Amino acid sequence: MTRHIRRAGLFCALLLVALLVNAARVQVLRADAYDDNPANRRDAITRYQQPRGDILVAGRPVTGSRDTGEHLRYERTYTDGPLYAPVTGFASQEYGTTLLEHTEDELLSGTDPVLAPLPLWNDFTRSRNAGGDVVTTIDPAAQRAAYEGLRSRKGAVAAVEPSTGRILALVSVPSYDPGLLSGNGRTARDAWARLNADPDRPMLNRAVQRTYPPGSTFKVVTAAAALDAGVVTDLDKPTDSPDPYPLPGTTTRLTNGSRGCEDASVREAFTWSCNTVFAKLGVDTGVADMTATAHAFGFNDGDVRVPFRVARSTFDTTVDRAQLALASIGQYNTRATPLQMAMVAAAVASGGQVREPYLVERTTRAGGGAVSTAGSRPMRRAMHPSTALRMRELMRDVVEKGTGTNAAIRGAVVGGKTGTAQHGLGNSGTPYAWFVSWAQGREDMEAKVAVAVVVEDAAANRREISGGGTAAPIARAVMEAVLNSQDGPSTW
Structure with missing residues (x-):
């Protein structure tokens, strides 16, 4: 036994x-x-057992959470979803996260270790912290002005505060409602299929994820390069530029969309956007100096984060003289995001200095305690201060007596540059209408906002499409919104 x-x-x-x-x-x-x-599904069930933290605009949540009573209990909700989709992105139980919902996911979902009261606390207790909140830099008045300005037209708007790099508006149209993708049922799957099949690509954030030929708005960079290099010393001196201008080494002759460009001064050529003058100016400045200035403004930088990735704006460094002429007027291989062109305008407005753009002002715990703040952003010099001063003059001339008069704001100092960018095989596509600008209120010591607007499919006759007629009024509305929201109600 x-x-x-x-x-x-x-x-x-x-x-x-x-x-x-x-x-x-x-x-x-x-x-x-x-x-x-x-x-x-244990991680997924745990992840959605509590409400997600919020994304805030001007102290107001533009996101929320809905209790479904199911295994994946809480779904994401959005207030004014299409308006803020280029900022928030989406948080979907089925398709993951994008934009701020993605880059700040650990904090919003409560899994970020910094939210724990003690190191390794959650590992021992198997507990989960409440999701934190993300406070953005967005100005709601500027955001809405940009969105309503574009209305049903494809395009994008980016606005920044020149002295800090704070992003005040980030709009892309057409947009979408991210709340449709929040769940994991048929509604979400149908919305996903419909949005991905849409040829207008509403989930593409055109303000930061798409690059365009900047057209004549790039003449801001070309003029700054020529001034910094000493190629131009007198803005009012004739430039000895023929009209039309034969591209070096070719039989192609570049023409202008306006009259009076032959031998025009830089001031006249900038005010009336003479292609021939600036093509020749880029060639005279040379590849090395043009490249250096473009780099200083932020072109060819693939590491820009706001905190999500921004597409790389490009200036080709391997061009011959004919290609350089075209690149210097924002054509050939020159490409830019609207955010990049807003930073170009901001550099002029802030005396030649560029601060890195950012979208998150601070992050907080659910109870309001600070987790992180944006702090001082790195700064670089895009041009000499004296060059920036003269560029401010040129951009003011455009608005006061040139192609950008539609951007003028009563009682404010406004500078701008129009652009009409050709694209497509044989330039057959509908031209992109551009406008970049900055504005300074009557009582302000410095410019408060810099804006870039691009309209892809302007609703007008092809010959009538222009940055001044199509994009400038949108920029004006955004600038007015910022000036009014910072200074209080007033008559501009």
Whole structure:
């Protein structure tokens, strides 16, 4: 009998050892495989068992959470979803996260270790912190002015505060309601299929994720390069520029959209946007100096984050003289995001200095305690201060007596530059209408806002499409919104 008990005990011990070995195998050796198994929904269930933190604009949440009563309990909701979609992105139980919902996901979902009261606290207690909040830099009045200004036209608007780099508006049209993608049912799947099949690509953030030929708005960079390099010393001196201008080494002759460009001064050429003058000016400045200035403004920088990634704006460094002429008027391979062109205008407005743009002012715990703040942003010099001063003169002339008069604001100092960018095979596409600008209120010591607007499909006759007629009124509305929201109601 004792022998049988011993054998039974030994057998039980072996079973216990086998159980421990298998548990170790499952929990240690096979842990990653089970964690990654699509059938394992434990993490997803835990993730959605509590409300997500909010994204705030001017202290007001533009996001929320809805209790569905299901296993994946809380779904994301959005206030004015299409208006703020280029800022928030979406948080979907089925399709993941984008934009701020993605870059700030750990904080919003409560998994960020900085939210724990003590290091490794959650590992020991198996608890989960409430999601934190993300406070953005967006000015709601500027955001709405940009969105309503574009209305049903494809395009984008970016606005920044020149002295800090704070992003005040980020709009892309057509937009979409991110709330339609929040769940994991048929509604979300149908919305996902419809949005991805839409040829207008409403989920594309045109303000930061798409680059365009900037057209004549790039003449701001070309003029700054020529002034910094000493190629231009007198803005009112004739430039000895022919009209039309034969592109170096080719039989192609570049023409202008306006009259009076032959031998025009830089001031006249900038005010009336003479292609021939600035093509020749880019060639005279040379590839090296043009490239250096473009780099200083932010072109060819692939590491810009706001905090989500911004597409790289490009200035080709391998061009010949004919290609350089075209690149210097914002054509050929020159490409820019609206945010990049807003930073070009901001550099002029802030005395030649460029601060890195940013979208998150601070992050907080659910109770309001600070987790992080934006702090002082890195700064670089895009041009000499004396060059910036003369560029301010040129941009003011455009608004006061040139192609950008539609951007003028009564009682404010406004500078701008229009652009009409050709694109498509043989320039067959509907031209893009551009406008970049900055504005300074009557009582302000410095410019308060810099704006870039691009309209892809201007609703007008092809010959009537222009940055001054199509994009400038949108920029004006955004600038007025910022000046009024910062200074209080007033008559401009």
